Every structure is written in structure tokens, then in C-alpha cells.
Amino acid sequence: METPARTLLPIELEDVGYAVRKARPLVGVSGVFSQGPLTVVIGPNGAGKSVLLRLCHGLLEPSSGKIRLGLETREDRIRAQAMVFQRPVLLRRSAAANVDYALKLRGVSAADRPGRVRAALEAAGLGSVASRAARVLSGGEQQRLAIARAWALRPEVLFLDEPTASLDPQAVQHIEGLVRSIHRSGTKVIMTTHDLGQAKRLADEIWFLHRGRLVECAAAEEFFRSPATSEAQTFLEGKLLL
């Protein structure tokens, strides 16, 4: 009998906390990221959004609590996910070589790589700049390249940490379109933003963090229509949440 392929999802957080010295950027977060909805983690700056993503991605280890993933080995876990950072970290080589590098690290054969590189760049609208040095591309193009590189890995889960911070509206629109098509292709997208408009445009599901705690977790429509907590209300009204 054939066993079904194991998946990374669901990612279950049980009372997860993270502390560095005296700071506690994340406190007692419990919740489940499951297959399906495009999840957007929102909250004011310093709410712990980035830390949450890094913990789930495995870049940080929780100081308390547990994160349960569907896959057991480190190797399998790395393979099943990718992450795009707020400031794209691109290698000093061409756009195409950046994608190729990531595929090579994941053990994709030399024969398969060129096709996948081209497909990923074209999907991100970067086909015409494939041979340009990655670091001379515009800010928006650099972030699209970072996303293309992550997407080329065909991850089951893609983490995006404030992918459009400090980009102009046109670049933001381009990237939001890209995120939508990645979501439609079946990859689970978990992204953070402090831009409420962006959360409204993209999210199926909202995780609302404040001061390191998960204050609210709800379907996006419901969250924006009738937030259950006063913190969320204050945040949605555009007031400073202290």
C-alpha cells in the first residue's frame, strides 16, 4: 500500500515564546498554520511578526513551547520551505545565477536547472534582465528576484517577511500579483506586513500580533468587519497601538 507523501503542514505552535536576554519578542503563541488560506501576520512594528516567521522557518529556536512540523528531518524541512526577507539578499552575480545557485543548493540536477531558472524569472517578469547583475536591479526587481528564487524551489510553504516595505506602489502591485499567483499555484503563503491595505488585499486569514502575543486569529473578512478585541479595533482604526 502506498503511503501518502508527508507534508510540512500543518505547522502547530504550542505556547511558543522567544527571549533574548531581557527582551521577549514573542510570548506564549499558540496556533496552527494549515494548508489553504493565504495567511497574513499583521501588527505594529515590534509586535514579533518577523520573529514568528523566523521561528516557523527554523532560523531561530523557540526559547519555550514547541513548534510541530509534519516532516521529521532537518533536510526534509529545509526542502519544504523557503523564505523571502524584507531586504532581499542577492548574490553578486547575475539574476539567473542567483536562482541557479538556490536550485543547486537544493540538489536540482544541472540538466533541470536552466529550465526552472527561466520559468521562475519569467513568472516574475524578469526574463529580460536574466543576465543583468542582480545588485544593479531596481529595488522592486530585486525583491521580485528574491521571490522568484524562492519560488523556483517549489516550496510547500513560502514565508515572506514584509516583502514590500520601502517599495513604490507600482512595485508593490507587481509583488502582490506575484504573491497571489504563488498562492494559487498551491504553495502555502505566510507573510507579514504592517500595511493594513495590503493585508486587506491579500489575506484569507489574519494573525494579529501585538507586543509579542497572538491577540487575534481569524478569517480576514471577519477580522476586518468585526474585530473581536479592542487592540485590533484600535489598530484597524489607524490609531497608534501602544
Add this chain to the structure above:
Amino acid sequence: MVDFFEAFRTAVRLILDLDADLVEIVLLSLRVSLTALVPAVLIGMPLGAFVAIRAFPLRRVVVVFMSALMALPPVVVGLAVYVVLSRAGPLGNLGLLFTPTAMVIAQAILIAPIIASLTRQTVADLWEEYEEQLRSLGASRLGAIPTLLWEGRYRLVTTTLAGLGRAIAEVGAVIIVGGNIAHATRVMTTAIALETSKGDLVLAMGLGLVLIALSLFINAVAFWIQDLAQRVEA
């Protein structure tokens, strides 16, 4: 001062006429220092990168020690290599003392710490920027070393040139282990020292001019590479 200008003019003529002795000395200088650069780079760069990104006990001590070695006095290195290679020394039976090979060894020892230290700094800076991304992509720390060295390639070329500049201008070590033997181990710096002390300023000045021109050239290339890197790689 008439003597001085006369000597200077003759020195320039030596260079323009490609005087056989002068050319031989310059070529040996280049050969010794460029050869010394090879092991210094092959050992210094991976070592510097390793120390930069790998946490291990006493790493800080190693970093400080590596920096201190950058300032190794050439005469002391010369003395140490002399002792090891001398007839009674542990490697005396190789008969390397007073050969260009001995000079290569001494210069390699002098410049390897420079290359290792500068590489460590370069790679540490890069690692800070790249660590999360590379770990996210699944690279191990050791596996990241070649990537980081390649990412720092422009700065590392400059590092290499700094090593070459130091080697070619150094006199203390090569005069001890090479002995400044004519047609065998005489390089620019040792010839300048000897000819000057003999009072024969012509050859010394000719070689001095070549040495300065070489240093300028090496620095100009280093500068140009940095400039190029900034323009093409942002």
C-alpha cells in the same frame, strides 16, 4: 649633489636600456614574491573564512593572534626560517638555505597572516549580511565558505595585492634566508641595501625606481578593481 643627479640619470638609463643585472634582479623579485603569494592565499583565505564564520572555543584569541601576526617583524621571520633551514636545523638536510625557495617560504609566512586577517574581516562582514538567506536556502556553514569567498572576490583581489605589495617590498627576511647572492638570491630590496652600503648608488637608485613604480602599479590596480566592483556590482 652633482653626484646625485649623475647617479639618478645613470639609474634611469639602466632601466631604459634594460640592463641585464637589473632585469635579472627585478624578475627574481617578482618570481619569489608571486610564488610566495600562492601558498599564502591558498592557506590564508580558507583559514580566514573559517575563523570568520565558524564558532569555536578561543575564537577571539585566534582572531587577535592572527591580527598580531600581520605585524610580524620580517627579520624575526627570517631568523626563524634560517634556524629551521640551516644545516643543523630540523629541515637542514633539504639544503634550502640561501636559495630562492627559502625566500619564498619566508615571504609566504610573512604574508599569509595578512591575507588570513583581511579575508576574515571581509567574510565576517559578508556573513552578517548573508547568514539568514544562506541558512534559509539550506547551506551549511562550511558549505557557505566558497560562496562567501566568491561574493567577496573583489575585496579579496585587493587583499591579495596587499600581500604582494608587502612581500615585494620586504627586505629583512629575504636578506637573512637568501643571503643576497649575486645571480642567485639577489632581489630588489636586498640589492638596494647592499649597493647603498657599498656606496654604489646607481644600481640602488635604478632598482628603487622600479620598486616604487611596481608599488604604485599594484596600488593602482587595487584601486581600479575596487572602483570597478562598485560600479558593476553595486
